[in-house]
Amino acid sequence: MVDIADLAARESLVVAIDGPSGSGKSSVSKETARQLHAQYLDTGAMYRAATWWCLDQAINLEDKDLVVATVLDGQLEFSTSPDQEFVRVNGIDVTEDIRTERVSQAVSAVASIQQVRDHLIALQRSIIEAAPRIVAEGRDITTVVAPDANARILLTASEEARLARRGLQLSATATPMAEGAQASSYSKETLKQIVTERDKKDSATTSFTEAADGVDTVDSTELDFAQTVDAVLASVARQVTAKNR
CATH class of the missing domain: 3.40.50.300 (P-loop containing nucleotide triphosphate hydrolases)
Structure with a gap:
Protein backbone atom coordinates (compact mmCIF):
# COMPACT_ATOMS: atom_id res chain seq x y z
CA MET A 1 0.00 0.00 0.00
CA VAL A 2 1.28 3.47 -0.90
CA ASP A 3 1.54 5.71 2.17
CA ILE A 4 0.55 9.38 2.32
CA ALA A 5 4.14 10.61 2.20
CA ASP A 6 4.69 8.72 -1.05
CA LEU A 7 1.50 10.15 -2.51
CA ALA A 8 2.47 13.69 -1.50
CA ALA A 9 5.88 13.21 -3.13
CA ARG A 10 4.51 12.12 -6.50
CA GLU A 11 5.30 14.52 -9.33
CA SER A 12 1.83 14.04 -10.75
CA LEU A 13 -1.38 13.16 -8.92
CA VAL A 14 -4.99 13.86 -9.85
CA VAL A 15 -7.74 12.98 -7.39
CA ALA A 16 -11.33 13.37 -8.60
CA ILE A 17 -14.12 13.55 -6.01
CA ASP A 18 -17.83 13.77 -6.80
CA GLY A 19 -20.84 13.78 -4.53
CA PRO A 20 -24.28 15.19 -3.78
CA SER A 21 -24.99 18.30 -1.70
CA GLY A 22 -24.14 17.94 1.97
CA SER A 23 -21.86 14.94 1.48
CA GLY A 24 -18.94 16.94 2.85
CA LYS A 25 -16.99 16.85 -0.39
CA SER A 26 -15.73 20.46 -0.24
CA SER A 27 -14.33 20.37 3.29
CA VAL A 28 -13.06 16.80 2.88
CA SER A 29 -11.48 17.58 -0.50
CA LYS A 30 -9.70 20.62 0.92
CA GLU A 31 -8.21 18.61 3.77
CA THR A 32 -7.30 15.79 1.41
CA ALA A 33 -5.44 18.32 -0.74
CA ARG A 34 -3.59 19.62 2.32
CA GLN A 35 -2.56 16.11 3.33
CA LEU A 36 -1.31 15.40 -0.19
CA HIS A 37 0.42 18.79 -0.57
CA ALA A 38 -1.79 19.30 -3.60
CA ALA A 131 -1.29 21.37 -11.80
CA PRO A 132 1.41 18.93 -10.64
CA ARG A 133 -0.92 17.51 -7.98
CA ILE A 134 -4.55 18.45 -7.52
CA VAL A 135 -7.77 17.37 -5.82
CA ALA A 136 -10.76 18.40 -7.93
CA GLU A 137 -14.30 18.08 -6.62
CA GLY A 138 -17.75 18.53 -8.06
CA ARG A 139 -20.48 16.43 -9.69
CA ASP A 140 -18.97 15.17 -12.94
CA ILE A 141 -15.23 15.13 -12.24
CA THR A 142 -14.91 11.34 -12.06
CA THR A 143 -16.86 10.72 -15.26
CA VAL A 144 -16.51 13.75 -17.55
CA VAL A 145 -13.83 16.22 -16.46
CA ALA A 146 -11.08 13.83 -15.31
CA PRO A 147 -12.07 10.23 -16.09
CA ASP A 148 -8.37 9.29 -16.24
CA ALA A 149 -7.57 10.63 -12.75
CA ASN A 150 -5.20 8.57 -10.60
CA ALA A 151 -8.01 8.14 -8.08
CA ARG A 152 -11.76 8.62 -8.53
CA ILE A 153 -14.13 8.74 -5.57
CA LEU A 154 -17.85 9.24 -5.03
CA LEU A 155 -18.32 10.71 -1.57
CA THR A 156 -21.84 10.15 -0.33
CA ALA A 157 -23.99 9.96 2.80
CA SER A 158 -27.59 9.33 3.76
CA GLU A 159 -30.12 12.06 3.04
CA GLU A 160 -30.64 12.62 6.77
CA ALA A 161 -26.91 13.14 7.34
CA ARG A 162 -26.59 15.40 4.32
CA LEU A 163 -29.51 17.58 5.39
CA ALA A 164 -28.03 17.93 8.88
CA ARG A 165 -24.58 18.83 7.57
CA ARG A 166 -25.83 21.36 5.06
CA GLY A 167 -27.95 22.90 7.80
CA LEU A 168 -24.84 23.38 9.92
CA GLN A 169 -22.91 24.74 6.95
CA LEU A 170 -25.60 27.31 6.26
CA SER A 171 -25.71 28.42 9.89
CA ALA A 172 -23.82 31.59 10.62
CA THR A 173 -21.57 30.11 13.29
CA ALA A 174 -21.06 26.53 12.11
CA THR A 175 -18.75 24.68 9.71
CA PRO A 176 -19.41 21.53 7.65
CA MET A 177 -19.50 18.34 9.72
CA ALA A 178 -18.25 20.20 12.80
CA GLU A 179 -18.70 18.44 16.12
CA GLY A 180 -20.81 20.30 18.63
CA ALA A 181 -22.00 22.88 16.13
CA GLN A 182 -25.25 24.68 16.85
CA ALA A 183 -28.45 23.54 15.20
CA SER A 184 -29.39 25.18 11.94
CA SER A 185 -31.96 27.96 11.90
CA TYR A 186 -33.19 26.70 8.52
CA SER A 187 -36.45 24.78 8.49
CA LYS A 188 -36.42 21.15 7.39
CA GLU A 189 -38.48 22.07 4.34
CA THR A 190 -36.02 24.80 3.31
CA LEU A 191 -33.05 22.49 3.77
CA LYS A 192 -34.72 19.78 1.74
CA GLN A 193 -35.36 22.24 -1.06
CA ILE A 194 -31.75 23.49 -1.01
CA VAL A 195 -30.19 20.02 -0.88
CA THR A 196 -32.41 17.40 -2.49
CA GLU A 197 -34.25 19.57 -4.99
CA ARG A 198 -31.02 20.98 -6.39
CA ASP A 199 -29.55 17.48 -6.60
CA LYS A 200 -32.66 16.35 -8.48
CA LYS A 201 -32.30 19.17 -11.00
CA ASP A 202 -28.58 18.66 -11.47
CA SER A 203 -28.87 14.89 -11.81
CA ALA A 204 -30.74 15.46 -15.07
CA THR A 205 -27.47 16.77 -16.51
CA THR A 206 -24.87 14.57 -14.83
CA SER A 207 -24.94 11.48 -12.61
CA PHE A 208 -23.41 11.88 -9.17
CA THR A 209 -25.60 9.72 -6.96
CA GLU A 210 -24.13 6.37 -7.94
CA ALA A 211 -20.52 5.51 -8.67
CA ALA A 212 -19.62 4.82 -12.29
CA ASP A 213 -17.48 1.82 -13.17
CA GLY A 214 -14.03 2.15 -11.63
CA VAL A 215 -15.10 4.85 -9.17
CA ASP A 216 -14.67 4.05 -5.47
CA THR A 217 -17.51 4.91 -3.08
CA VAL A 218 -16.86 6.41 0.35
CA ASP A 219 -20.01 6.57 2.51
CA SER A 220 -19.51 9.08 5.32
CA THR A 221 -22.90 8.63 7.01
CA GLU A 222 -21.40 7.07 10.14
CA LEU A 223 -18.02 8.83 9.92
CA ASP A 224 -16.86 12.09 11.44
CA PHE A 225 -14.76 14.57 9.48
CA ALA A 226 -11.35 13.08 10.33
CA GLN A 227 -12.54 9.54 9.64
CA THR A 228 -13.95 10.61 6.28
CA VAL A 229 -10.66 12.22 5.27
CA ASP A 230 -8.81 9.06 6.33
CA ALA A 231 -11.21 6.93 4.27
CA VAL A 232 -10.68 9.11 1.20
CA LEU A 233 -6.88 9.02 1.59
CA ALA A 234 -7.00 5.24 1.99
CA SER A 235 -9.05 5.00 -1.20
CA VAL A 236 -6.55 7.16 -3.07
CA ALA A 237 -3.68 4.98 -1.85
CA ARG A 238 -5.48 1.79 -2.87
CA GLN A 239 -6.26 3.07 -6.33
CA VAL A 240 -2.77 4.41 -6.97
CA THR A 241 -1.27 1.11 -5.78
CA ALA A 242 -3.56 -0.91 -8.05
CA LYS A 243 -2.67 1.20 -11.09
CA ASN A 244 1.06 0.89 -10.37
CA ARG A 245 0.99 -2.90 -10.43
Missing part, protein backbone atom coordinates in the same frame (compact mmCIF):
# COMPACT_ATOMS: atom_id res chain seq x y z
CA GLN A 39 -3.81 22.08 -5.15
CA TYR A 40 -7.59 22.16 -4.77
CA LEU A 41 -10.27 22.92 -7.34
CA ASP A 42 -13.90 23.58 -6.42
CA THR A 43 -15.68 23.22 -9.75
CA GLY A 44 -19.03 24.03 -8.15
CA ALA A 45 -17.70 27.51 -7.41
CA MET A 46 -17.23 27.99 -11.15
CA TYR A 47 -20.90 27.36 -11.86
CA ARG A 48 -21.84 29.61 -8.96
CA ALA A 49 -19.59 32.38 -10.26
CA ALA A 50 -21.11 32.09 -13.73
CA THR A 51 -24.57 32.25 -12.15
CA TRP A 52 -23.66 35.29 -10.05
CA TRP A 53 -22.46 37.06 -13.20
CA CYS A 54 -25.73 36.34 -15.00
CA LEU A 55 -27.76 37.58 -12.03
CA ASP A 56 -25.56 40.66 -11.72
CA GLN A 57 -26.25 41.44 -15.37
CA ALA A 58 -29.98 40.97 -14.71
CA ILE A 59 -30.50 38.66 -17.65
CA ASN A 60 -33.38 36.25 -18.11
CA LEU A 61 -32.08 32.80 -17.12
CA GLU A 62 -34.69 31.19 -19.35
CA ASP A 63 -32.97 32.73 -22.38
CA LYS A 64 -30.29 30.06 -22.83
CA ASP A 65 -28.51 31.80 -25.69
CA LEU A 66 -28.19 34.97 -23.64
CA VAL A 67 -26.96 33.00 -20.62
CA VAL A 68 -24.26 31.35 -22.74
CA ALA A 69 -23.16 34.68 -24.20
CA THR A 70 -23.03 36.27 -20.76
CA VAL A 71 -21.02 33.42 -19.24
CA LEU A 72 -18.53 33.49 -22.11
CA ASP A 73 -18.15 37.23 -21.55
CA GLY A 74 -17.22 36.77 -17.88
CA GLN A 75 -13.54 36.40 -16.99
CA LEU A 76 -13.34 33.89 -14.12
CA GLU A 77 -10.42 33.65 -11.69
CA PHE A 78 -10.08 31.01 -8.98
CA SER A 79 -7.65 30.16 -6.23
CA THR A 80 -6.35 26.60 -6.28
CA SER A 81 -5.01 26.70 -2.73
CA PRO A 82 -6.94 24.70 -0.11
CA ASP A 83 -6.01 27.38 2.44
CA GLN A 84 -6.90 30.54 0.53
CA GLU A 85 -10.18 30.71 -1.32
CA PHE A 86 -11.03 33.47 -3.74
CA VAL A 87 -13.33 33.74 -6.72
CA ARG A 88 -13.36 36.74 -9.06
CA VAL A 89 -15.52 37.62 -12.03
CA ASN A 90 -14.13 40.36 -14.26
CA GLY A 91 -11.93 41.43 -11.36
CA ILE A 92 -14.81 41.56 -8.84
CA ASP A 93 -14.32 39.49 -5.69
CA VAL A 94 -17.43 37.31 -5.38
CA THR A 95 -16.03 34.72 -2.96
CA GLU A 96 -18.83 35.29 -0.44
CA ASP A 97 -21.53 36.41 -2.87
CA ILE A 98 -21.61 33.09 -4.74
CA ARG A 99 -22.66 31.29 -1.54
CA THR A 100 -25.87 33.30 -1.07
CA GLU A 101 -29.28 31.66 -1.27
CA ARG A 102 -30.06 33.76 -4.35
CA VAL A 103 -27.23 32.10 -6.26
CA SER A 104 -28.02 28.68 -4.79
CA GLN A 105 -31.57 28.90 -6.08
CA ALA A 106 -30.48 29.89 -9.60
CA VAL A 107 -27.31 27.87 -10.20
CA SER A 108 -29.04 24.78 -11.57
CA ALA A 109 -30.66 26.82 -14.34
CA VAL A 110 -27.24 27.97 -15.53
CA ALA A 111 -25.35 24.73 -14.89
CA SER A 112 -27.88 22.67 -16.86
CA ILE A 113 -27.05 24.46 -20.13
CA GLN A 114 -24.66 22.24 -22.09
CA GLN A 115 -22.78 25.11 -23.75
CA VAL A 116 -22.06 26.56 -20.31
CA ARG A 117 -20.91 23.16 -19.10
CA ASP A 118 -18.66 22.70 -22.13
CA HIS A 119 -17.03 26.09 -21.54
CA LEU A 120 -16.41 25.50 -17.84
CA ILE A 121 -15.32 21.89 -18.30
CA ALA A 122 -12.65 23.07 -20.73
CA LEU A 123 -11.47 25.58 -18.13
CA GLN A 124 -11.48 22.92 -15.41
CA ARG A 125 -9.43 20.55 -17.54
CA SER A 126 -6.87 23.24 -18.30
CA ILE A 127 -6.42 23.92 -14.58
CA ILE A 128 -6.10 20.22 -13.76
CA GLU A 129 -3.62 19.61 -16.57
CA ALA A 130 -1.45 22.53 -15.44
Whole structure:
Protein backbone atom coordinates (compact mmCIF):
# COMPACT_ATOMS: atom_id res chain seq x y z
CA MET A 1 0.00 0.00 0.00
CA VAL A 2 1.28 3.47 -0.90
CA ASP A 3 1.54 5.71 2.17
CA ILE A 4 0.55 9.38 2.32
CA ALA A 5 4.14 10.61 2.20
CA ASP A 6 4.69 8.72 -1.05
CA LEU A 7 1.50 10.15 -2.51
CA ALA A 8 2.47 13.69 -1.50
CA ALA A 9 5.88 13.21 -3.13
CA ARG A 10 4.51 12.12 -6.50
CA GLU A 11 5.30 14.52 -9.33
CA SER A 12 1.83 14.04 -10.75
CA LEU A 13 -1.38 13.16 -8.92
CA VAL A 14 -4.99 13.86 -9.85
CA VAL A 15 -7.74 12.98 -7.39
CA ALA A 16 -11.33 13.37 -8.60
CA ILE A 17 -14.12 13.55 -6.01
CA ASP A 18 -17.83 13.77 -6.80
CA GLY A 19 -20.84 13.78 -4.53
CA PRO A 20 -24.28 15.19 -3.78
CA SER A 21 -24.99 18.30 -1.70
CA GLY A 22 -24.14 17.94 1.97
CA SER A 23 -21.86 14.94 1.48
CA GLY A 24 -18.94 16.94 2.85
CA LYS A 25 -16.99 16.85 -0.39
CA SER A 26 -15.73 20.46 -0.24
CA SER A 27 -14.33 20.37 3.29
CA VAL A 28 -13.06 16.80 2.88
CA SER A 29 -11.48 17.58 -0.50
CA LYS A 30 -9.70 20.62 0.92
CA GLU A 31 -8.21 18.61 3.77
CA THR A 32 -7.30 15.79 1.41
CA ALA A 33 -5.44 18.32 -0.74
CA ARG A 34 -3.59 19.62 2.32
CA GLN A 35 -2.56 16.11 3.33
CA LEU A 36 -1.31 15.40 -0.19
CA HIS A 37 0.42 18.79 -0.57
CA ALA A 38 -1.79 19.30 -3.60
CA GLN A 39 -3.81 22.08 -5.15
CA TYR A 40 -7.59 22.16 -4.77
CA LEU A 41 -10.27 22.92 -7.34
CA ASP A 42 -13.90 23.58 -6.42
CA THR A 43 -15.68 23.22 -9.75
CA GLY A 44 -19.03 24.03 -8.15
CA ALA A 45 -17.70 27.51 -7.41
CA MET A 46 -17.23 27.99 -11.15
CA TYR A 47 -20.90 27.36 -11.86
CA ARG A 48 -21.84 29.61 -8.96
CA ALA A 49 -19.59 32.38 -10.26
CA ALA A 50 -21.11 32.09 -13.73
CA THR A 51 -24.57 32.25 -12.15
CA TRP A 52 -23.66 35.29 -10.05
CA TRP A 53 -22.46 37.06 -13.20
CA CYS A 54 -25.73 36.34 -15.00
CA LEU A 55 -27.76 37.58 -12.03
CA ASP A 56 -25.56 40.66 -11.72
CA GLN A 57 -26.25 41.44 -15.37
CA ALA A 58 -29.98 40.97 -14.71
CA ILE A 59 -30.50 38.66 -17.65
CA ASN A 60 -33.38 36.25 -18.11
CA LEU A 61 -32.08 32.80 -17.12
CA GLU A 62 -34.69 31.19 -19.35
CA ASP A 63 -32.97 32.73 -22.38
CA LYS A 64 -30.29 30.06 -22.83
CA ASP A 65 -28.51 31.80 -25.69
CA LEU A 66 -28.19 34.97 -23.64
CA VAL A 67 -26.96 33.00 -20.62
CA VAL A 68 -24.26 31.35 -22.74
CA ALA A 69 -23.16 34.68 -24.20
CA THR A 70 -23.03 36.27 -20.76
CA VAL A 71 -21.02 33.42 -19.24
CA LEU A 72 -18.53 33.49 -22.11
CA ASP A 73 -18.15 37.23 -21.55
CA GLY A 74 -17.22 36.77 -17.88
CA GLN A 75 -13.54 36.40 -16.99
CA LEU A 76 -13.34 33.89 -14.12
CA GLU A 77 -10.42 33.65 -11.69
CA PHE A 78 -10.08 31.01 -8.98
CA SER A 79 -7.65 30.16 -6.23
CA THR A 80 -6.35 26.60 -6.28
CA SER A 81 -5.01 26.70 -2.73
CA PRO A 82 -6.94 24.70 -0.11
CA ASP A 83 -6.01 27.38 2.44
CA GLN A 84 -6.90 30.54 0.53
CA GLU A 85 -10.18 30.71 -1.32
CA PHE A 86 -11.03 33.47 -3.74
CA VAL A 87 -13.33 33.74 -6.72
CA ARG A 88 -13.36 36.74 -9.06
CA VAL A 89 -15.52 37.62 -12.03
CA ASN A 90 -14.13 40.36 -14.26
CA GLY A 91 -11.93 41.43 -11.36
CA ILE A 92 -14.81 41.56 -8.84
CA ASP A 93 -14.32 39.49 -5.69
CA VAL A 94 -17.43 37.31 -5.38
CA THR A 95 -16.03 34.72 -2.96
CA GLU A 96 -18.83 35.29 -0.44
CA ASP A 97 -21.53 36.41 -2.87
CA ILE A 98 -21.61 33.09 -4.74
CA ARG A 99 -22.66 31.29 -1.54
CA THR A 100 -25.87 33.30 -1.07
CA GLU A 101 -29.28 31.66 -1.27
CA ARG A 102 -30.06 33.76 -4.35
CA VAL A 103 -27.23 32.10 -6.26
CA SER A 104 -28.02 28.68 -4.79
CA GLN A 105 -31.57 28.90 -6.08
CA ALA A 106 -30.48 29.89 -9.60
CA VAL A 107 -27.31 27.87 -10.20
CA SER A 108 -29.04 24.78 -11.57
CA ALA A 109 -30.66 26.82 -14.34
CA VAL A 110 -27.24 27.97 -15.53
CA ALA A 111 -25.35 24.73 -14.89
CA SER A 112 -27.88 22.67 -16.86
CA ILE A 113 -27.05 24.46 -20.13
CA GLN A 114 -24.66 22.24 -22.09
CA GLN A 115 -22.78 25.11 -23.75
CA VAL A 116 -22.06 26.56 -20.31
CA ARG A 117 -20.91 23.16 -19.10
CA ASP A 118 -18.66 22.70 -22.13
CA HIS A 119 -17.03 26.09 -21.54
CA LEU A 120 -16.41 25.50 -17.84
CA ILE A 121 -15.32 21.89 -18.30
CA ALA A 122 -12.65 23.07 -20.73
CA LEU A 123 -11.47 25.58 -18.13
CA GLN A 124 -11.48 22.92 -15.41
CA ARG A 125 -9.43 20.55 -17.54
CA SER A 126 -6.87 23.24 -18.30
CA ILE A 127 -6.42 23.92 -14.58
CA ILE A 128 -6.10 20.22 -13.76
CA GLU A 129 -3.62 19.61 -16.57
CA ALA A 130 -1.45 22.53 -15.44
CA ALA A 131 -1.29 21.37 -11.80
CA PRO A 132 1.41 18.93 -10.64
CA ARG A 133 -0.92 17.51 -7.98
CA ILE A 134 -4.55 18.45 -7.52
CA VAL A 135 -7.77 17.37 -5.82
CA ALA A 136 -10.76 18.40 -7.93
CA GLU A 137 -14.30 18.08 -6.62
CA GLY A 138 -17.75 18.53 -8.06
CA ARG A 139 -20.48 16.43 -9.69
CA ASP A 140 -18.97 15.17 -12.94
CA ILE A 141 -15.23 15.13 -12.24
CA THR A 142 -14.91 11.34 -12.06
CA THR A 143 -16.86 10.72 -15.26
CA VAL A 144 -16.51 13.75 -17.55
CA VAL A 145 -13.83 16.22 -16.46
CA ALA A 146 -11.08 13.83 -15.31
CA PRO A 147 -12.07 10.23 -16.09
CA ASP A 148 -8.37 9.29 -16.24
CA ALA A 149 -7.57 10.63 -12.75
CA ASN A 150 -5.20 8.57 -10.60
CA ALA A 151 -8.01 8.14 -8.08
CA ARG A 152 -11.76 8.62 -8.53
CA ILE A 153 -14.13 8.74 -5.57
CA LEU A 154 -17.85 9.24 -5.03
CA LEU A 155 -18.32 10.71 -1.57
CA THR A 156 -21.84 10.15 -0.33
CA ALA A 157 -23.99 9.96 2.80
CA SER A 158 -27.59 9.33 3.76
CA GLU A 159 -30.12 12.06 3.04
CA GLU A 160 -30.64 12.62 6.77
CA ALA A 161 -26.91 13.14 7.34
CA ARG A 162 -26.59 15.40 4.32
CA LEU A 163 -29.51 17.58 5.39
CA ALA A 164 -28.03 17.93 8.88
CA ARG A 165 -24.58 18.83 7.57
CA ARG A 166 -25.83 21.36 5.06
CA GLY A 167 -27.95 22.90 7.80
CA LEU A 168 -24.84 23.38 9.92
CA GLN A 169 -22.91 24.74 6.95
CA LEU A 170 -25.60 27.31 6.26
CA SER A 171 -25.71 28.42 9.89
CA ALA A 172 -23.82 31.59 10.62
CA THR A 173 -21.57 30.11 13.29
CA ALA A 174 -21.06 26.53 12.11
CA THR A 175 -18.75 24.68 9.71
CA PRO A 176 -19.41 21.53 7.65
CA MET A 177 -19.50 18.34 9.72
CA ALA A 178 -18.25 20.20 12.80
CA GLU A 179 -18.70 18.44 16.12
CA GLY A 180 -20.81 20.30 18.63
CA ALA A 181 -22.00 22.88 16.13
CA GLN A 182 -25.25 24.68 16.85
CA ALA A 183 -28.45 23.54 15.20
CA SER A 184 -29.39 25.18 11.94
CA SER A 185 -31.96 27.96 11.90
CA TYR A 186 -33.19 26.70 8.52
CA SER A 187 -36.45 24.78 8.49
CA LYS A 188 -36.42 21.15 7.39
CA GLU A 189 -38.48 22.07 4.34
CA THR A 190 -36.02 24.80 3.31
CA LEU A 191 -33.05 22.49 3.77
CA LYS A 192 -34.72 19.78 1.74
CA GLN A 193 -35.36 22.24 -1.06
CA ILE A 194 -31.75 23.49 -1.01
CA VAL A 195 -30.19 20.02 -0.88
CA THR A 196 -32.41 17.40 -2.49
CA GLU A 197 -34.25 19.57 -4.99
CA ARG A 198 -31.02 20.98 -6.39
CA ASP A 199 -29.55 17.48 -6.60
CA LYS A 200 -32.66 16.35 -8.48
CA LYS A 201 -32.30 19.17 -11.00
CA ASP A 202 -28.58 18.66 -11.47
CA SER A 203 -28.87 14.89 -11.81
CA ALA A 204 -30.74 15.46 -15.07
CA THR A 205 -27.47 16.77 -16.51
CA THR A 206 -24.87 14.57 -14.83
CA SER A 207 -24.94 11.48 -12.61
CA PHE A 208 -23.41 11.88 -9.17
CA THR A 209 -25.60 9.72 -6.96
CA GLU A 210 -24.13 6.37 -7.94
CA ALA A 211 -20.52 5.51 -8.67
CA ALA A 212 -19.62 4.82 -12.29
CA ASP A 213 -17.48 1.82 -13.17
CA GLY A 214 -14.03 2.15 -11.63
CA VAL A 215 -15.10 4.85 -9.17
CA ASP A 216 -14.67 4.05 -5.47
CA THR A 217 -17.51 4.91 -3.08
CA VAL A 218 -16.86 6.41 0.35
CA ASP A 219 -20.01 6.57 2.51
CA SER A 220 -19.51 9.08 5.32
CA THR A 221 -22.90 8.63 7.01
CA GLU A 222 -21.40 7.07 10.14
CA LEU A 223 -18.02 8.83 9.92
CA ASP A 224 -16.86 12.09 11.44
CA PHE A 225 -14.76 14.57 9.48
CA ALA A 226 -11.35 13.08 10.33
CA GLN A 227 -12.54 9.54 9.64
CA THR A 228 -13.95 10.61 6.28
CA VAL A 229 -10.66 12.22 5.27
CA ASP A 230 -8.81 9.06 6.33
CA ALA A 231 -11.21 6.93 4.27
CA VAL A 232 -10.68 9.11 1.20
CA LEU A 233 -6.88 9.02 1.59
CA ALA A 234 -7.00 5.24 1.99
CA SER A 235 -9.05 5.00 -1.20
CA VAL A 236 -6.55 7.16 -3.07
CA ALA A 237 -3.68 4.98 -1.85
CA ARG A 238 -5.48 1.79 -2.87
CA GLN A 239 -6.26 3.07 -6.33
CA VAL A 240 -2.77 4.41 -6.97
CA THR A 241 -1.27 1.11 -5.78
CA ALA A 242 -3.56 -0.91 -8.05
CA LYS A 243 -2.67 1.20 -11.09
CA ASN A 244 1.06 0.89 -10.37
CA ARG A 245 0.99 -2.90 -10.43
